Amino acid sequence: MPLPPALFIAGAGTEIGKTYVTAALVRSLRAKGRRVRALKPLASGVPPLHDPTFAESDTGRLLAAQDIAITPVAVDACSPWRFAAPLAPDLAAAREGRSLAFDDLVGWCRARLGEAEADETVLIEGVGGVMSPVTDAATGLDWLKALGLPALLVSGSYLGAISHALTAVETLRAHGVTLSGVAVSESEGAPTSPETVAAAIARHGGVTVGIVRRGGDFPGNLV
Numbered sequence: 001m002p003l004p005p006a007l008f009i010a011g012a013g014t015e016i017g018k019t020y021v022t023a024a025l026v027r028s029l030r031a032k033g034r035r036v037r038a039l040k041p042l043a044s045g046v047p048p049l050h051d052p053t054f055a056e057s058d059t060g061r062l063l064a065a066q067d068i069a070i071t072p073v074a075v076d077a078c079s080p081w082r083f084a085a086p087l088a089p090d091l092a093a094a095r096e097g098r099s100l101a102f103d104d105l106v107g108w109c110r111a112r113l114g115e116a117e118a119d120e121t122v123l124i125e126g127v128g129g130v131m132s133p134v135t136d137a138a139t140g141l142d143w144l145k146a147l148g149l150p151a152l153l154v155s156g157s158y159l160g161a162i163s164h165a166l167t168a169v170e171t172l173r174a175h176g177v178t179l180s181g182v183a184v185s186e187s188e189g190a191p192t193s194p195e196t197v198a199a200a201i202a203r204h205g206g207v208t209v210g211i212v213r214r215g216g217d218f219p220g221n222l223v
């Protein structure tokens with residue numbers, strides 16, 4: 001599939017490699033001379049900016065892939081909604097006595113998409129899995145549908161990943177989301193090779209699947 005101007009990076013689950021794959025895609029596009037803007041608008045489990053581990057947060061990793069220094073302005077521009085608790089965002093927000101309005105999230109993303117230059121690709125990383133809650137009333141799927149973007153689905157290669165990926169593929173299709181492909185990010189200690197998992201997802205899901213090895217680059221057969 002040709003590179004779309006913007007792509008939503010959705011997950012078959014949480015902690016499976018969305019940020020790793022997004023950062024790898026940023027590096028791959030930049031190496032080809034393409035301008036990229038990677039956003040993680042809503043993030044939970046994020047330490048404070050001054051914490052030494054901030055660099056390992058989703059925001060920190062996405063900024064690093066773009067060669068952007070971690071400053072308060074850069075962090076706010078990538079991830080305006082950040083919550084400390086490593087929970088679904090609505091629960092993490094509640095822990096801080098805060099909440100997030102779905103329309104504000106969608107409106108902020110639309111504004112960023114609207115200001116992108118013609119030669120710029122915008123990547124938006126979702127939260128958790130396809131249907132993880134983003135507010136107390138909306139899921140990541142509602143967010144993705146409201147933006148109307150094509151999705152790149154990230155899956156792991158752990159035992160169970162095939163079903164998680166295929167369930168997510170079916171859900172996205174049922175809701176009319178264009179799927180640009182599935183990236184299988186190799187899970188640590190998986191009992192089968194990522195090739196085996198990728199082949200099963202491709203066969204049962206009828207979708208293009210690429211493999212991102214441990215520490216590896218973005219595959220050439222996706223986007």
Ligand SMILES: Nc1ncnc2c1ncn2[C@@H]1O[C@H](COP(=O)(O)OP(=O)(O)OP(=O)(O)O)[C@@H](O)[C@H]1O
Nearest residue numbers: 014015016017018019020128185186212213214215
């Ligand atoms: N292909 C890979 N090679 C090396 N490390 C990886 C790979 N995929 C994932 N990881 C590591 O696994 C951990 C979880 O991955 P990552 O943070 O990308 O998941 P995520 O899906 O973005 O999670 P979240 O739902 O919190 O956004 C991170 O430490 C990440 O660096």
Ligand SMILES: C[C@H](N)[C@H](N)CCCCCC(=O)O
Nearest residue numbers: 014044045086087088128132
């Ligand atoms: C803390 C974690 N790494 C993510 N930021 C949030 C994952 C939320 C998952 C919610 C769920 O689907 O049950």
Ligand SMILES: [Mg+2]
Nearest residue numbers: 018019058125
């Ligand atoms: Mg992430």
